[in-house]
Amino acid sequence: MTPAAYLDHHAPDLTALLRRLVRTSTVNPPGENYDMITALLADELTRAGLKARRYTVPSALVKKTLPQEQLGFSRYNVLGKLAVRGAKKTIHFNAHYDVVPVSGMWRHGGAFSGMVDRGWIYGRGTADMKGSHAALLLALRALRATGVTPRMNVEVSFTADEETDSALGAGWLVRHAPIKPDYAIVMEGGEGNAVCCGHNGVVWLNVTVHGRAAHGSVPHKGVNALEKMAALVRALDGHKKQLARRTFAAPDGKVMRPTLNIGGIFSSGEGGKINTVPALASFSIDRRVLAVETVAAAERELRAFLAAAVRKIPQCRITARKVSHNHPTFHRPAHPFFTTMAGCVERVRSEKSVFRVSTGFNDMYFFAEELKIPTLGYGPGGDNCHAVDERASVKELVASAKIYAELLTTFAG
Numbered sequence: 001m002t003p004a005a006y007l008d009h010h011a012p013d014l015t016a017l018l019r020r021l022v023r024t025s026t027v028n029p030p031g032e033n034y035d036m037i038t039a040l041l042a043d044e045l046t047r048a049g050l051k052a053r054r055y056t057v058p059s060a061l062v063k064k065t066l067p068q069e070q071l072g073f074s075r076y077n078v079l080g081k082l083a084v085r086g087a088k089k090t091i092h093f094n095a096h097y098d099v100v101p102v103s104g105m106w107r108h109g110g111a112f113s114g115m116v117d118r119g120w121i122y123g124r125g126t127a128d129m130k131g132s133h134a135a136l137l138l139a140l141r142a143l144r145a146t147g148v149t150p151r152m153n154v155e156v157s158f159t160a161d162e163e164t165d166s167a168l169g170a171g172w173l174v175r176h177a178p179i180k181p182d183y184a185i186v187m188e189g190g191e192g193n194a195v196c197c198g199h200n201g202v203v204w205l206n207v208t209v210h211g212r213a214a215h216g217s218v219p220h221k222g223v224n225a226l227e228k229m230a231a232l233v234r235a236l237d238g239h240k241k242q243l244a245r246r247t248f249a250a251p252d253g254k255v256m257r258p259t260l261n262i263g264g265i266f267s268s269g270e271g272g273k274i275n276t277v278p279a280l281a282s283f284s285i286d287r288r289v290l291a292v293e294t295v296a297a298a299e300r301e302l303r304a305f306l307a308a309a310v311r312k313i314p315q316c317r318i319t320a321r322k323v324s325h326n327h328p329t330f331h332r333p334a335h336p337f338f339t340t341m342a343g344c345v346e347r348v349r350s351e352k353s354v355f356r357v358s359t360g361f362n363d364m365y366f367f368a369e370e371l372k373i374p375t376l377g378y379g380p381g382g383d384n385c386h387a388v389d390e391r392a393s394v395k396e397l398v399a400s401a402k403i404y405a406e407l408l409t410t411f412a413g
């Protein structure tokens, strides 16, 4: 039997594994059940024939990184290795196991049921990105069961905290774990016929506008922070227009532009009452950074724009605090690693593949820019990521597993 035939035959095993992973809810923040899911994943790697080890992130680093209220939640990363005799190169597969919090009304038995309905598995994490864990684990099982040897050494990591900032997940892994990959696949960012060869970065700022409180009956005696904020938010349209003129053409022909999203929790702080002039107002800025820009330059430019805008608004005073950033990454997909992967996608799916750059970020940056190795993004994906009724397609899960197996038996590095 070929690995592909094995995978067709064992689709129910893939589904069952994904359901188990979804039922172990790993909501981040705060980082629930990391202990349980990493134990399960390490067992599954062992079952697939890898040497697996679970690493606890040292508490000193956790203390330095996480906010106080999350310190009770330990961080773990799982690493599996398969040494192949005669193989010269090593390929690394990575997926994060944390999921975003749940809100809204879910059908299909709730967010952590893993219920299957007409070819779809429902639940938080099915698409982002526990389907990738299940697909890869089944691909490795298929190779082992059919006696087919990968042409490269294999490393697999399942890491924490991608939904916050990856510092204790993929960030910890590339800086501290005993890995030595030549190539990496982060198993999200590309799906279907699209292989991901880069992603945008972000700069997140929180802006607080400072006014002066006064009694609501004599508003002229105060400085209304909400009104100043409104003026500042309107002024930011000017920066949006500047950014819209900047373009980057991705390999699939899509023209990408930097974006600005104004959001956050609008708060007037203490004294935010109907009969009080608000002394504080705050909002957030989500600046998406193109693969051809840098996070530092984007932040500098944004802060300069804010400062200039503030100067034009009478009595406006702000503080802008950086929440976090993630770097963009992009690799021209000419390297054989990319073209071989594209060929595997085309053979398994019987359709032409494309290379895309993802507007959202993922953990590719750590491998591509910190380890400086060719890195692509590909996985089964799904619908409604970070939303209600998130789901993954059984057909796509099996196709991704076949593509991983195909790459492992095709590419020697």
Ligand SMILES: [Zn+2]
Pocket (backbone or CB within 6 Å): 096, 128, 129, 162, 188, 362
């Ligand atoms: Zn994700």
